[in-house]
Amino acid sequence: MTDFIATLLNDPIVTTVLLAFVPLVFILVYALVVLYGEMKMAAHIQNRLAYMENGWHGTLQPFADMLKLLQKEDIIPAAADKFFFMLAPYLVFVGTYASFAVLPFSSGFIGSDIDLGLFYLVAASSLVVVGLLMSGWASNNKWSLFGALRSAAQIVSYEIPGVLAILGVVMVTGTLNMQTMTQMQDGGIQNWLILGGNFPLGQKLALIPVMVLLFVIYLLSSMAEVNRTPFDLPEAESELVQGYNTEYSGMKFAIFYLAEYANLFLVSAVVVVMFFGGWTSPFGSFMSGPVWSAFWFVAKGMFFVFFNVWLRWTLPRLRVDQLMYVSWKVLTPFAMAAIVAVGFIMVM
């Protein structure tokens, strides 16, 4: 029996598949924490109580929610296009989860260390838009359709400045591989790209303002891409009920929800890798190593998740014309200017 397990573990296909489960476990635990944490933070920000009934300060509430969603009747509206209605949650979740393949969780763990890294991530997470549009159209419901259209328009609008910001970072690092990108920033906080990276002093000082600009552009567009307040027009509950997932119930709804939270961590992780040194320790070689680096990666990622939640419950929702204005007339020109600036600095 032990021999059998040993041969099984030596098989590259089995290990690859096993490794592919690791981020899934992480996502599930993370979703429970954030589900609880977000409601609690929201409550404290807006001065009200949140979960208090189940367990100490409502800590068992996420589990209760999970059980409830599992048992809930699944309603497929008679008017809906059944096949696409059922396919949409798959696209949304698979698109999100496939993007986790290239996240360097620690110096010793990355799902798939491809050189295409970031580029692949942008491409795979675009599957989510297809899923959202599909869910809205197949639901055959006016709220869903408008939610999906808004969502698609918003995501594609903000993808431009977001991808341009990624391009700026790629011009600096000269690689798309996220693990290599992180290793470039190893050696302490002064080597993080937001502080100019590991370059000669003159270049470093010139890079700092550009990197901060790129960081702000990417942060804003990533928040818009995950459809959260102040950019949550697609599911503006006072106008569109629940947006694209109005008709979804039970486990299908839970999948959408899980994908949204996973996406939130994904964009936070990309921010961390591109600007804040990924899994590298801020103290150089102190507190580094595979386990510590996983800790740093998750801690930094969770900080940006927290930041997102914080903004969500503090700011009101944007109007649609303001949303388009910010994307096309503010972020895009600034992103293009930043790219030209990065080019100048790197060539000089």
Next chain:
Amino acid sequence: MLTEFGGILAFFIVGAVFTAGGLIAAWLLRPHRPYPQKNSTYECGEEPVGTTRVRFNIRFYVVALIFLVFEVEVLFLFPWALVFKQYGMIAFVEMLVFLGILVVGYAYVWAKGDLEWDKPAPRFGKNAAATVYEEQNETVLG
């Protein structure tokens, strides 16, 4: 032979298997008691009115077109971004020309007003509310 892209395939498969597993588990556990009212399209509890396939704002279409142009441009920029440091100034200037052509198109779209969305006209001043009421009264009462 398993390349690094095999890992990517594994992630796609695991994602799909997890979704399917969750849905199947729920399918085994949940009740299933449909009736016509429950299965009707949700419209705040009212009977659904008309068709869902209504006309929507043409601007969504325009945004999609502009997005396409920019996205293709970014696609061309990525390979360049990886290697331009090796080729120095000449590669940079060439890309500036490419970007310049795009900026001309972008300026054209901007000047034509295709990036504008309908926005509520702001009303200022002390009597803004009163003015709105008067206008309403005029249109309604004639």
